[in-house]
Amino acid sequence: MPVAKQVKGKGFYDCISYVLDKDEKEILESNLSGKTPSALNKKFELCCRLNQKVRFKVYHATISFPPEDxxxxxxxxxxxxxxxxGMGxxxxxxxxxxxxxxxxIKDKDRMFGDKSLAVPYLVVRHDDTExxxxxxxxxxxxHDGSCVSSYWDYRKSERVLRMLEDYHGLESPKGAIALKELRKILDRCREECTNFDDLxxxxxxxxxxxxxxxxxxxYxxxxxxxxxxxLGAKYTLQGMSKVLYPLGLDKYDNPPPRLDIEDKAIRAELETHRDTLERILREEQVDNFKGKHYEVQRNKKSLIITKIDNPDEKVKWVKPAPTMPWILSNFKFTEDTFNDFSQKxxxxxxxxxxxxxxxxxxEEAVRKQQEIQxxxxxxGTQTAPPSSSRRRGR
Structure with missing residues (x-):
């Protein structure tokens, strides 16, 4: 399932420099000539002079794909x-x-076929992450001087991504079917329920x-x-609140407070637990280990521990460089979860x-037994009697 992030800005040069300032990159497509930040910046600025009233003329989107895609x-x-x-x-x-x-009908490489874009654009692939x-x-x-609307663009992005996910097959068939099934179940239950407890x-x-x-x-x-x-805007807490009475929503509107991760004692204890987790993975000879309550995943750059029944509660360690120690970059355990995790x-x-x-x-007992034997x-060899030999007669 792809994930998109959107940013709007005033100047093209810094954005283009960031996108192109990577060793592991590849320019996939553009309707502008030039391959350097300076050359592309001039082309973008020239195209946007058609409407001087637009302040935030830069649109920067990042679309990330999971390894299974x-x-x-x-x-x-x-x-x-x-x-x-799809974004307009x-x-x-x-x-x-x-x-x-x-x-x-999925008979074309592109969902919108040969319909052309009306803005200058640049597409770059990055290979610097997993x-x-x-x-x-x-x-x-x-090209006609009109401005692309940004009205509800985040919800629009979610809808477009779901359409692309289905059209381009960006999820394993099993995962895509599960998403459709879940949305249908939620839609049906929303219509039949009046409050959150019933839902x-x-x-x-x-x-x-x-x-x-x-x-x-x-979910x-x-x-x-x-x-x-x-899943979509209508499946968020805010979306559900629009069609359900508030009964049962208190727990979700007022989540338990997070721990203060700046506490040195908490950091020290987490480091001890990280050593234990790495030892478990090492002895099991795996990179992913799923227990009854927590799951741990390790790759070259991170070690993540996640709560099974609530994946938003997690702890993440990152190794920024081979010569530097692991650092804690993400801590989202509640106090109850942290205490439970520490005890386990x-x-x-x-x-x-x-x-x-x-x-x-x-091993010591086996070694001693071998020494005794x-x-x-x-x-036994030293005390054994010498073997007798017959005298040969004449």
Missing amino acids: EVDDEKLKAIAHDYLY FGEEQPDLEQLEKEER NKHIHIVAGRVR KEMLREQNVNVYSKNNGIV GYKEKHYKGNT MRTTRENMEQMEKDRVLK EKLATV
């Missing part, structure tokens, strides 16, 4: 084109609501669990968790230490 350069270009066109950077804004209802992602830089002034009970009967997050909501379905804003980690560490002691004692064998 197989996207080559041709598909990335098609996705970038469809995303920009063509001659006109397409009717997304109508398009969602229509059955689209997740493949592209940067899209575009002007918000069209939770009905969703539980459909094997959907609801969890609180920081002023938000998370658990088929061993995966989906944030409300990932201490118990796990004690059990592992006891197992190590038992292993050492067992070797001594007995040596003594």
Whole structure:
């Protein structure tokens, strides 16, 4: 499932310099000539002179793809084109609501076919992170001098991404089916319920669990968790509140306070737990380990511990460079979760230490038994009577 971030700015040069100032990059597509920040900046600025009233003329979007999405350069270009066109950077804004209802025949590489964009744009692929992602830089002034509207562009982006996800197959078939099933279940339950408590009970009967997050909501379905804003605006806490009575929403509107991560004692204890987690992964010879309550994932640059029943509660360590120690970059445990996690980690560490002691004692016992057997064998050889030999007669 792709994720998009949007930023608007006043000047093109800094944005283009950031996008192109990477060793692991590739310019995929552009309708402007030039490959340097200076040359491209002049082209962008020239195109945007058609409307001097637009202050925030720079549009910068980053679309990131999970490892399971197989996207080559041709598909990335098609996705970038469809995303920009769906966001209104063509001659006109397409009717997304109508398009969602229509059955689209996937007979073209691009969802919007050969419809051209009406703004200057640049698409660059970056390979400096584990997740493949592209940067899209575009002007918000069209060729006719009109400005691309930014009205509700974040909700619009969610809708466009869901359409691209379906059209370009940006999720495994199993995952895509699960998302559609979850949305249908939520739609049906929303219509039949009057308050949030009833909704939770009905969703539980459909094997959907609801969890609180920081002023938000998370749905658990088929061993995966989906944030409300990932599913769409109407599935967020705010969207649900518009059609349900507030009964049962207090827990979600007022989440428990977070811990103060600046406390040195907390940092020190977390570092101890990190060593325990790394030892578990090392002994199991795996990079991902899922327990009953917590899951730990390790890669070259990070170590993440996540609460199973609420993935928004997590701790993340990052290794910025080979010569530098791990640093704590993200801490989202509540006090209750932290205390529970610490207790389980201490118990796990004690059990592992006891197992190590038992292993050492067992090896020592085996070693002593072998020494005794070797001594007995040596003594037996030394005390054995000499073998008699017959005298040969004449």
